[in-house]
Amino acid sequence: MSRLSQQVVTLKIDGRDVGARSNETILEVAHENDINIPSLCSVEGLSVVGSCRLCLVEVRGTSELVSACSTYVREGMDIVTHSERLSHYRQTILSLFFSERNHLCAVCVSNNHCELQGQAQALGLSHVEVAYRYPQLPVDASHERFVIDHNRCILCTRCVRVCDEIERAHTWDVAGRGVQALVITDLNEPWGSSETCTSCGKCVQVCPTGALFEKGKAVAEMSRRRRFLPYLAKTKEKSS
Amino acid sequence: MKTDIARIPPPSDDKRWRIIDTTMRRYGYDSHCLIETLHSVQEAFGSLDDQAMHYISATLGVPLSQIYGVATFYHLFTLKPREAHHTCVICVGTSCHIKGGATILSAIEKTFRVKAGQTTADGTLYLQTARCLGSCGLAPVVVLNEETLSKANQNNVIQRIQEIIRHDA
Amino acid sequence: MMPEELTELAHKEQTDAQQWQHQIHVCTATGCLSAQSDQVYTALTREVRDRGMDKTCRVKGVGCLGLCSAGPLVQVNPAGTLYQHVQVDDVPELVQSLKHSPVERLVCSTDIPFFQQQVKIVLANAGNIDPERIEEYLAVDGYQGLLQAVTEMTPSEVISEVIHSGLRGRGGAGYPTGLKWTTVAKADSHQKYVICNADEGDPGAFMDRNILESDPHCIIEGMAIAGYAVGATQGYIYVRSEYPLAIKRLRNALRRAERLGVIGNNIFESAFRFQIDVRLGAGAFVCGEETALIASIEGRRGNPRPRPPYPAEAGLWGQPTLINNVETLANIPAILRNGGGWFATIGSSQSTGTKVFALTGKVNHGGLIEVPMGMSLRSIVFDIGGGIPNELAFKAMQTGGPSGGCIPETHLDMPTEYETLNQIGSIMGSGGIIIMDETSSMVDVARFYMEFCQDESCGKCVPCRVGTAQLATLLTKIAEGMATPEDLILLEELCDVVKHTSLCGLGQSAPNPVLSTLRFFRHEYLAHIRQ
Numbered sequence: 001m002s003r004l005s006q007q008v009v010t011l012k013i014d015g016r017d018v019g020a021r022s023n024e025t026i027l028e029v030a031h032e033n034d035i036n037i038p039s040l041c042s043v044e045g046l047s048v049v050g051s052c053r054l055c056l057v058e059v060r061g062t063s064e065l066v067s068a069c070s071t072y073v074r075e076g077m078d079i080v081t082h083s084e085r086l087s088h089y090r091q092t093i094l095s096l097f098f099s100e101r102n103h104l105c106a107v108c109v110s111n112n113h114c115e116l117q118g119q120a121q122a123l124g125l126s127h128v129e130v131a132y133r134y135p136q137l138p139v140d141a142s143h144e145r146f147v148i149d150h151n152r153c154i155l156c157t158r159c160v161r162v163c164d165e166i167e168r169a170h171t172w173d174v175a176g177r178g179v180q181a182l183v184i185t186d187l188n189e190p191w192g193s194s195e196t197c198t199s200c201g202k203c204v205q206v207c208p209t210g211a212l213f214e215k216g217k218a219v220a221e222m223s224r225r226r227r228f229l230p231y232l233a234k235t236k237e238k239s240s
Numbered sequence: 241m242k243t244d245i246a247r248i249p250p251p252s253d254d255k256r257w258r259i260i261d262t263t264m265r266r267y268g269y270d271s272h273c274l275i276e277t278l279h280s281v282q283e284a285f286g287s288l289d290d291q292a293m294h295y296i297s298a299t300l301g302v303p304l305s306q307i308y309g310v311a312t313f314y315h316l317f318t319l320k321p322r323e324a325h326h327t328c329v330i331c332v333g334t335s336c337h338i339k340g341g342a343t344i345l346s347a348i349e350k351t352f353r354v355k356a357g358q359t360t361a362d363g364t365l366y367l368q369t370a371r372c373l374g375s376c377g378l379a380p381v382v383v384l385n386e387e388t389l390s391k392a393n394q395n396n397v398i399q400r401i402q403e404i405i406r407h408d409a
Numbered sequence: 410m411m412p413e414e415l416t417e418l419a420h421k422e423q424t425d426a427q428q429w430q431h432q433i434h435v436c437t438a439t440g441c442l443s444a445q446s447d448q449v450y451t452a453l454t455r456e457v458r459d460r461g462m463d464k465t466c467r468v469k470g471v472g473c474l475g476l477c478s479a480g481p482l483v484q485v486n487p488a489g490t491l492y493q494h495v496q497v498d499d500v501p502e503l504v505q506s507l508k509h510s511p512v513e514r515l516v517c518s519t520d521i522p523f524f525q526q527q528v529k530i531v532l533a534n535a536g537n538i539d540p541e542r543i544e545e546y547l548a549v550d551g552y553q554g555l556l557q558a559v560t561e562m563t564p565s566e567v568i569s570e571v572i573h574s575g576l577r578g579r580g581g582a583g584y585p586t587g588l589k590w591t592t593v594a595k596a597d598s599h600q601k602y603v604i605c606n607a608d609e610g611d612p613g614a615f616m617d618r619n620i621l622e623s624d625p626h627c628i629i630e631g632m633a634i635a636g637y638a639v640g641a642t643q644g645y646i647y648v649r650s651e652y653p654l655a656i657k658r659l660r661n662a663l664r665r666a667e668r669l670g671v672i673g674n675n676i677f678e679s680a681f682r683f684q685i686d687v688r689l690g691a692g693a694f695v696c697g698e699e700t701a702l703i704a705s706i707e708g709r710r711g712n713p714r715p716r717p718p719y720p721a722e723a724g725l726w727g728q729p730t731l732i733n734n735v736e737t738l739a740n741i742p743a744i745l746r747n748g749g750g751w752f753a754t755i756g757s758s759q760s761t762g763t764k765v766f767a768l769t770g771k772v773n774h775g776g777l778i779e780v781p782m783g784m785s786l787r788s789i790v791f792d793i794g795g796g797i798p799n800e801l802a803f804k805a806m807q808t809g810g811p812s813g814g815c816i817p818e819t820h821l822d823m824p825t826e827y828e829t830l831n832q833i834g835s836i837m838g839s840g841g842i843i844i845m846d847e848t849s850s851m852v853d854v855a856r857f858y859m860e861f862c863q864d865e866s867c868g869k870c871v872p873c874r875v876g877t878a879q880l881a882t883l884l885t886k887i888a889e890g891m892a893t894p895e896d897l898i899l900l901e902e903l904c905d906v907v908k909h910t911s912l913c914g915l916g917q918s919a920p921n922p923v924l925s926t927l928r929f930f931r932h933e934y935l936a937h938i939r940q
Contacts, residue, residue, distance in 0.1 A: 050715040051870045053910045065909060070715035092906045096875040129899055130879045155868065164303075173305035174710070174868070175312040177693075179878045181868035186304040187290050196304065274708035279650065279689055306709075313710040313867070314691030316650055333612035334807070334843050335769040337857055371694075371861065372612035374652070375443040376769035377477025377776050388443040 011077040026068035026079060027055055037081050038090060038119050040097075040208055041156040042069040043226070045233030046165055049157060054090055054119065057081045065089075087123060094120055095128040100179070102134060102151040103209070110210035111220035116154060117209075137182075142192030145215055146204050148183070153211035155181055159203035166232050171197040202228075248298045251291045256284040260292075264299055271302045274310055278317055287321040324359040324366035326404055328397075329383040333372025336380040340393070344380060345369065347394035352401070364405055410670035412556055412677050415547065418669075422548035430465040431507050433457075434484040434536060437470035438622045439615070439654055440776070445497075446481035452500040453483070460504060472623020474536040475524070477776035478769075479517055484536065493517035522792035523774040528755065530763050531739045532779045535623035540658050543665040546626040552671045554745030558634050559677050567638040568594060571741070573749030575761035580606060580697075580734035581809065581838045582914075583760070583827035589731060592721040593639040596729035601641040603632050604725065604732045606702060607648040607655070610694040611810030612861065614841030616765040617735035619777050621648070621655035624739070625662035629685060631738030633672055634745055636683040639731050644685040647702055650692065660687055694811075694865035698913045699724075699732045701867065712869045713913035734839065736765055756782030760826040764837070770807075770844035773798050780825065787821035790844055801846040805930070809838025811858045811865075812918035814925025815851060834925040836918070851930040852937055855923045856884035862919040873916030876907035880923065887937050894938055901927065 007022040013035055020029040025048070030037050040052040050070040057068050060078035068081070080086070097103075097116060105111050119125075137150035160172040160183060171194055175184040185194045204212045205224050213222045250257035263280040267273030277300065281292045293307045311317045330336075330345045345356060348367060354360045356369045375381045378390035382397050384404065389397060426432075435441075435450040453468045474482040479493035485507070492503065492515040499515060506512045519525075529535075538545035546552070558567045572587030593601060605628060609617040621628065632644045648656050663685055666672045674682040693711045695701045701711040703725050724730025740762060744752050753761045760782040766789070769775045773795035780789060786806060790796070797803050805815040814835030816823075823829045827837050845854065863877040883900045886892040904920035911917045927934060 048715075049869070050912060053870055053872055053912065056910055067715055067912075071717075089906055089910050092902070093871055093910060096871050096879065099879065100871075100875045130903070131882060133875075133878070154871075155874070170303035171305060173303070173309035175305075175309050176868070177313050177710075178863060178866040178868045179874055181874070184305055184308060187293055187308045272706075272708040275691055275705065276689070276708075279691065302708075309710050310708070314693050316692035334810070334841070334857065335613045337612075338770050338843060338845060338849060338854075370651075371864075372614075373443075374439050374615040374618050375477075376613055376615060376767060377440050378444055378480065379769065381443065388445075390444050 009073055009075040011073050011079065013079045014081055020073045022073060024073055026057060026071050026073055029073050030068060030081060035081060037068050038123065039069060040115055040119065040154065043158055043206055043229060045229035046158065046161040052156060053093055056086065056089065058083060058086065090123050091125050094123060094125050095130055097154055098128050099130045099132050101137065101153065107219055108152065108210040109213045109217045109219060109222040113223045114210060115208035140191050142190035144192065145199060146201065146212060147215055148191060148212055149210065150182055152209045153183060154209055156208060158206040158208065159183060159212060162202045162206045166236060167198060167200050167202050169196050169198050172203060251295050259284050269300060271300050274300060274302055274307065278311060282317055287318045322366055323363060325364050325408065326385055327366045327368060328401060329368045329370050331373045331381045332369045333376065335376035339379040341380040344382060344392060344394045344397055347398060351398050365401065412560055415552060415556060418544060419547040422544040426548065429467045432486045433466065433468045434471040434486060435468065436474045436480065436482040436536065438473040438619050440473065440477035441480035441482055444480040448497050449481050449483065449495050449500065452497045456500050456504045466507065469539050471537060472535040472540050473619040473777050475776045475778065476517065476774060478774060489519065491517045491519050523795060526788065526792055527779050528763050528781045529779050530743050531620060531736055531765050535619065540623055540625055541661055543626060543669060550746060551626055552630055554742035555630050555633050555671060556677055558637050558745055559679050559681050564594060564638045564640065567634060570744060570749040574744045574752035576740055576744065576752065577760065577827065578734060579736035581812065581836055583837060586733065586737055589721060590635065590638055593729050593731040596722055598729050600728045601639055602725045602728060602730040603635045603639065603641045603644040604730060605632055605646040605738055606697065606732055606734045607646055608690050608697045608702060609649060609839060610697050611839055611841045613767065613769055613843045614810060614839055615767045616777065616840040618652050618655050620735050620739050621659055625659045626666065627739045627742055628735060629662060629666050629672060631741035632685060633683045634741050635731055635733065635738065637681055641731065642682055642684065644683060645688050645706055646685060647688045647690060647706060649690040656687065695867045695915050698915060712867050715912060757824060757826055759828060764825060764840060766840045766842045768794055768842050771797055771846040772844040782826060783824045785822050785824055786816060789842065790821065794844060797846050801848065804847050804849055805845045805851065807843040807845065809836035810841050811861050812836060812921055813838045814921050815854065815929065817929040834928055851926040851933045852884065852888050855926045856881065856888050858922040859884050862915065866915065870912035870916060872907045873911040873919065876903055877919050879903060887934060890937050890939065892938055897934060897938060
């Protein structure tokens with residue numbers, strides 16, 4: 001995405017006047033001003049995909065919702081980040097996430113450290129109305145240090161992006177499509193026999209749920225370290 | 241164009257690899273030609289196996305997982321060769337659906353004990369569905385090997401399949 | 410090539426054509442081919458030769474003759490006699506009859522509204538010219554529009570003409586074509602692209618395929634004109650690989666056009682150069698969405714990305730890119746030849762020109778049609794389509810495929826326009842029309858389309874990936890009589906969420922068939938619900 005112009009603009013977020021540069025996204029400006037917009041796919045330092053749809057916000061004067069992570073601010077924008085309609089949509093989107101695979105918090109290594117769980121608590125999701133799909137998905141523990149449990153994966157592609165954009169290994173990608181999609185390593189081989197994996201562990205650190213974790217972690221033990229990312233992203237920008 | 245890198249030799253001396261290499265060369269071995277190259281492999285070999293994907297990965301400089309991702313995203317590509325003597329494709333596009341395509345499908349599934357996307361236990365018939373073959377004016381349409389049956393009904397399709405199978409025996 | 414050469418070639422072909430006493434046109438588009446028209450063509454050629462008539466009578470493979478449901482179709486010119494359901498056995502009698510009167514039992518009357526009420530711009534050459542010979546395209550003023558644009562007009566004059574015509578995108582959404590061209594023309598870049606979107610994916614739609622099979626040069630000419638207008642030098646035609654014949658004819662046409670010099674370097678001795686390459690899809694409906702299509706040309710998974718930036722600003726390889734659909738581009742040569750003002754007089758004020766439809770389903774006369782915009786939906790079904798077979802009652806007209814809706818009898822007097830179709834919960838779409846009679850179940854239709862969307866969802870965003878799967882499950886539950894009133898409420902709620910929160914057009918429009926059948930045929934849903 002081009003970041004050519006750098007004008008200073010003023011806009012309103014939830015009624016507050018804020019200043020920003022025109023090459024910043026709504027999400028970035030909101031965070032600078034301590035306004036919380038929920039999101040699961042975006043991580044500082046990685047490219048934007050706009051796939052989780054939790055960061056949708058209203059822009060007064062237009063009927064369509066826009067994703068805050070992928071939309072640049074413009075002069076005079078009037079943005080609403082919280083409304084009854086938005087919270088209904090966000091809750092339903094979260095229900096869809098929970099219904100897709102098997103998110104059983106009580107037995108998950110990421111219990112209490114999980115972003116999906118955190119969003120559900122923050123948005124007050126009390127029950128899931130849609131039917132659980134309960135697919136039977138594999139758990140790959142072939143890697144000497146890490147495990148992937150597809151049952152917990154929400155396909156945010158953070159692992160794919162960090163592996164490609166920061167580690168430059170591109171071990172991960174998404175295979176298949178639609179509700180059948182899965183993240184895979186190399187030619188869908190066991191992670192442990194991957195020729196390209198450097199075992200750097202960045203994918204594990206960025207995973208928002210309990211899908212990727214370190215071996216030997218028991219329930220609720222898997223917390224993440226992420227502070228390296230913006231720093232590495234900057235180094236990458238400078239070198240390229 | 242990437243001219244400075246040494247060409248990787250093809251996986252075997254099978255002449256068909258030349259076709260694949262010609263395709264990649266035509267696009268200057270640029271990673272953008274991945275889909276064209278996969279088309280070429282699929283046409284020459286009938287499916288995309290690991291060996292082919294490794295070769296393309298090394299030649300075009302596209303990561304393995306990305307090739308696998310592309311190969312499984314597009315429904316035309318298959319990773320495993322189909323081994324059946326005959327193929328029966330039932331169109332289940334809207335027009336054919338409205339005019340009884342689904343009835344033909346379930347009748348064939350029942351008669352030959354096979355599900356769409358599968359091959360019969362004896363390997364004689366591979367049954368497949370298609371989302372519109374574009375012959376809507378002649379719906380419902382069934383393609384049996386190379387032969388197109390237009391304005392089909394379950395009786396004439398089943399009869400024709402049985403004829404073809406009997407012909408083999 | 411020199412401009413005069415074009416006129417000379419056209420004139421020579423016109424003179425040559427006059428020497429034939431009879432020209433037998435055999436439809437060799439996919440519809441008739443699947444009814445074995447190729448065998449009829451071979452038999453006719455042999456019969457004419459065996460009777461020693463090959464000096465006076467020419468047998469010619471042509472594009473779509475329109476009435477696909479009566480295929481294989483054969484037309485004898487200059488008399489214009491149309492024969493239907495022609496079999497190989499009929500061939501001797503047919504050739505014999507050239508000297509006498511037509512074979513009555515095979516004649517298909519062209520006096521019916523199906524033929525009389527159509528207006529042909531896009532399909533003007535379909536069924537008349539041999540799509541494999543560029544000379545025949547030249548003989549019907551082919552490449553004159555490009556000649557005029559390149560030699561007599563500035564790029565902005567070309568764009569003005571397109572704006573003046575009122576042409577809107579024929580891919581479905583109806584975005585003004587002239588405005589799109591202006592945006593790309595104004596984008597500042599050394600490299601720009603023109604893409605022809607020929608990834609026609611709606612089940613039941615075959616307009617673009619037939620245009621490509623019947624008149625491939627009009628697309629090439631339209632693209633070259635677009636390239637000149639917006640300042641692009643490279644074009645791509647993205648065709649679905651399920652259309653082998655269209656691809657073959659397109660490639661052949663491109664080779665001929667290059668050899669003749671109407672595309673390539675220094676077109677008509679000017680500084681303008683334009684190349685076109687064909688790129689194949691590989692079975693993914695979502696690649697009809699423009700950002701997914703771009704990803705696919707770049708060799709990646711066909712995942713859409715959020716817009717803006719729009720392709721006009723940052724498209725293929727990050728460069729300004731014009732994406733138009735096949736039918737949109739097919740209108741361009743005629744607009745350049747006859748002027749935007751001429752085009753604007755056809756159709757209605759907000760929706761100018763004509764629209765090509767693939768009319769199928771429970772209708773007497775099915776096939777490929779082209780009608781002026783503004784024609785009532787009722788005329789399409791009952792005049793052109795000749796009504797419903799087997800004395801059954803009309804129930805609904807489906808337009809816009811998996812992104813559209815079902816229109817009931819009470820709304821049939823609406824004119825065919827982008828806005829009116831939107832008002833009644835459907836869309837113009839790319840042109841597939843499926844007619845349903847009283848025996849069709851609307852819940853089943855809604856489920857059919859939702860399963861399609863679930864299969865075709867790329868899986869990138871959650872509302873579409875999981876939402877369509879959940880909706881399909883609910884619709885199956887309803888269709889099987891297992892659903893409760895709460896399920897129906899959930900169905901409507903989910904439709905709302907998927908429609909408003911999905912990333913791209915596929916997800917945003919996936920609920921439309923459900924919403925429109927709920928609006929007009931709610932009783933059918935209620936009849937399935939357990940109380």
